[in-house]
Amino acid sequence: MDVDRWTSTAVDKAALRARADRLRALHRGEVLVLPNVWDAASAAIVAGAGFPAVATASAAVSAVLGHPDGEGAPWQEMFAAAGRVVRAVRVPVTVDAEAGYGLSPRELVDRLLEIGAVGCNLEDTDHRAGGLADAGAHARWLAEVRAAADDAGVPIVVNARVDVFLPDAGVPGPDRLAEAVRRGRLYLEAGADCVYPIGVRREADIAALVAELPGPVNGNTGDELDLATLRAVGVARVSYGPRFHRAAMAGLKAAVEELRQVGPDVAPAADDRGRGVRPDR
Incomplete structure (x- = not known):
């Protein structure tokens, strides 16, 4: 079996451990830059550009x-999409698993390993109750996710997202920094590998x-x-x-709108036998 590629039916845990260790090591030293992807094609572009790991974006x-x-999408569809990302590349993949989709810690870990993912984002927004x-x-x-990963024998890299800076979190502006620190410390003590305070806008706050x-x-x-400041x-x-997904869609929108300006009667060309032919040939 090629241990650099995965299917849901054949996963080499030793190779998964190696990938998880590699992903964790990338959080030390030079900053790890992750241009988030949304499918196999975008993942292949990012990995092909030389980035050492790939991360999905749940919104995309x-x-x-x-x-x-x-968590508006069924988790089965989200994990199936993430699995296609994993199979498209030969670098560690970390999955934006939102708030865990209501799965038990063990089932969440099992589903991640089943597709060959070795990391995950887990946010502290409660999508069912609303708010933090x-x-x-x-x-x-x-902590239960960390224990489940340990039991499974693969040290999945957990990026614990802290959502207090988001407008819908309901945390007053002056209290956000202190609350983010409080939550971040709790999550690191619980076994998270990294803390992700999404929505920070000011250099002083991230510093x-x-x-x-x-x-x-x-x-x-x-x-x-900007990247240099971070x-x-x-x-x-x-x-x-x-x-990057939004930029790609904006590019597509601009391109098709420009095409539409050719006129309302855009139609395929026809060969001399009257049959339609593709205009790009």
């Missing part, structure tokens, strides 16, 4: 599948989180936070969420 994957983000999950309860759940949290921090670029403040990992 769910959009491709025709569902809203925020209780930090203590979420930390205990993360404070890097200083206050005893573990790697995942940042996002933005108006005040690298300078010491983040371990930078991800882009659905940004």
